[in-house]
Amino acid sequence: MEQFSEAQRDAMYANMFALFNQLYPLSPAVLATIRRHTNIVFFKRRSIILEHGKICRNCYFGLKGMVRAYYIKDDGQEITSWFMKEGDIIISVQSFFTQTESHEVLEALDDTLCISLRIDVLEEIYRKFPEFNFVGRKLTEHYYIQMENRAFSLRMDDARQRYDRLVAQHPDIITRVPIGYIASYLGISAETLSRIRSGTY
Amino acid sequence: MEQFSEAQRDAMYANMFALFNQLYPLSPAVLATIRRHTNIVFFKRRSIILEHGKICRNCYFGLKGMVRAYYIKDDGQEITSWFMKEGDIIISVQSFFTQTESHEVLEALDDTLCISLRIDVLEEIYRKFPEFNFVGRKLTEHYYIQMENRAFSLRMDDARQRYDRLVAQHPDIITRVPIGYIASYLGISAETLSRIRSGTY
DNA sequence: CACAAGTCTTGATATATATCAAAAAATTCA
């Protein structure tokens, strides 16, 4: 992999720390501990970050690149559950939070750069710096609300409305992700999404 | 409403504290603070716990009774988002976590009894007892995973499979909730659910 | 207890979206 200068690393961590500090102003001691016990990892385009059935033992902070999470149906069909990118926390929610075998696969859609934090290190940080639970709670709340919105759209909106909502809320996903993955995320076939986009529907 | 003896209250709180302690062993000081700054509230069957457009300023712990959360579509149709009952935390997720006007309505389906905790009190507890963020984080994670499972079922399963999954995972909801509400939660019409249940599909 | 109001079922038909198949376009890589 590439090596990074200290200045480059500083910039990467500044990114993540800005997010944390905005939720709860953290002491230099916590930030130094985080920096000391995490590292920068690189995933090649198309590579698997987390395999199906493995336990998600790392939490990633996205620095560059798009990642998708997907399930595999019994018939082999892949169902995309979500997309994560720069500034996002990247995990298999179920697996990371419960430390059980993941139902999801995490796959890098681009060459992807992340800060990687091991669960045991994170738990140690939660223990040693209880105020960091504030950050963990706020981030969980944030992603929970996003998930709720998506579940809601699936019940309330038809295919075209779900697509329009995604375009409105996440225009970058539309441009950066192959249409087939977007279709399975929206719960529709690739053909239907193609027709929606072409104005047939 | 009714008055409760100290012994009855003890039993109610024991319920909630057991949940908390199981996530993180809390000091008597926190528990005493919680008990002192919360109260038991009663909602009559069919009454509205939280109106649409109001800010959800209380977090409830369910002691008795079923509650449903629903949205109202532009055309007036009610779409049930979830059911909460004894042992559950009852809030409008979006409204409580962001302290913005609720998109959801919370409605008591039964005569319902809850422990009520004001958001400002909760925030004070988070500040004064940072370890309580651990509990808040764990609970948020738990409900987040549940929400993920539901969003997933909506994308992956057809109507019959979604119903079967609900029966398998929450048999009590089927027996305690009118079928029309269950249908809108599953994202299908009441007629279709009726046919699924009768074995037509 | 009976009637009103709401809820659930059943049937007929309509519609959104899936599926299958093949061509067209885009992307990858040797």
Add this chain to the structure above:
DNA sequence: TGAATTTTTTGATATATATCAAGACTTGTG
């Protein structure tokens, strides 16, 4: 670059589920 592969589009047909309408149940209430 150009052939091979993958992705996307388009067309024809099939299907799951919605909608509309009417009747049968339930339930709550005076």
